Amino acid sequence: MKVIVANVSGFCGGVKRVLGLAYDACRQCTGRVYVAGELVHNKEVMENVKVAGVKLLGDCDLEKITPQDVLLIRAHGCPREQWAKFHKLFNTVIDGTCPHVVRISKMVECESGKGKNILIIGNKSHPEVQTLVSFVKDGNVFIINSEEELDHLKDNLGQILVIAQSTIDEDSFKSFASKISKIYPNAEIKNTICGSSRRRQQAILSFKKKGVQAVVVAGGRHSNNTQTLAQIAKKIGLVAFHVETASNLPIQKLKTFQTIGVIGGASTDKKTTKEIVASLLVLEN
Numbered sequence: 001m002k003v004i005v006a007n008v009s010g011f012c013g014g015v016k017r018v019l020g021l022a023y024d025a026c027r028q029c030t031g032r033v034y035v036a037g038e039l040v041h042n043k044e045v046m047e048n049v050k051v052a053g054v055k056l057l058g059d060c061d062l063e064k065i066t067p068q069d070v071l072l073i074r075a076h077g078c079p080r081e082q083w084a085k086f087h088k089l090f091n092t093v094i095d096g097t098c099p100h101v102v103r104i105s106k107m108v109e110c111e112s113g114k115g116k117n118i119l120i121i122g123n124k125s126h127p128e129v130q131t132l133v134s135f136v137k138d139g140n141v142f143i144i145n146s147e148e149e150l151d152h153l154k155d156n157l158g159q160i161l162v163i164a165q166s167t168i169d170e171d172s173f174k175s176f177a178s179k180i181s182k183i184y185p186n187a188e189i190k191n192t193i194c195g196s197s198r199r200r201q202q203a204i205l206s207f208k209k210k211g212v213q214a215v216v217v218a219g220g221r222h223s224n225n226t227q228t229l230a231q232i233a234k235k236i237g238l239v240a241f242h243v244e245t246a247s248n249l250p251i252q253k254l255k256t257f258q259t260i261g262v263i264g265g266a267s268t269d270k271k272t273t274k275e276i277v278a279s280l281l282v283l284e285n
Helices: 015-029 041-054 078-091 101-114 127-135 147-151 170-181 193-208 224-235 271-285
Strands: 003-007 033-035 054-056 070-073 092-095 117-121 139-142 159-164 214-218 239-243 259-264
Touching: 003 117, 003 271, 015 033, 015 041, 015 070, 033 159, 033 259, 041 054, 070 078, 070 224, 078 092, 092 259, 101 117, 101 127, 117 127, 117 170, 127 139, 147 170, 159 170, 193 224, 193 259, 214 224, 214 271, 224 239, 259 271
Parallel strands: 003 259, 033 054, 033 070, 070 092, 117 139, 117 159, 214 239, 214 259
Antiparallel strands: none
16 A cells, blocks of 8 residues: 655644634633634544633523633634624634635625625535625625526626635636626636635645545544545545544555545644554555
């Protein structure tokens, strides 16, 4: 067996930043550190920050909040209507939103303020998309994730700005963008997929050229960017195994392959990827 590791691994910039804010808050704040929803979609990472002192905000906590407590906004951002609520509840709110998501949000706010309709290619239930939707001002917003949803759009939407959820498959976005341009020739297309997602997707595509037969994708089960990597691997004809940790590796199945690629998602620690590689190298020997 031969093991090929992707040339990009570890936390992306947005995840590093929000985790740094979380650990700093736990060290410096005299009160409790709350977060509304998971900071990142990675079970192992979330367990670590909980041990450090981060607490998920629940309804039962609302009556216990003290002036010393702080709230940390997660990397995916936060809908604007929740911002107002949180600022009433907490004296201190720390913004951990990924800077890339902040830039997209400002673009949505600016362009919709000019009357443009916003078309988002992505998953309507994803917290990043919900954040982006909340920044739409005067225009309408449409979210599509399938050919069928595209077909159901109105024939005349006027001025349109098309953007992407930052972690979706770039090839799929380009395919959607091409079809949208034919239906709405005046649509403005902005590829807002983040650089980290793009580099990891390209790494998956490079595996095929290197003779990889199966890919181990390390990351949270609910992580969109990690799911996307596994889907891309399958789409180009590779066998994909999506695991959260080395303990989840399907050893007997992996033994049947001669060349295996390994890649971690944007919210996967390098340590996890190294442990997976070490487990595979034992099989290699």
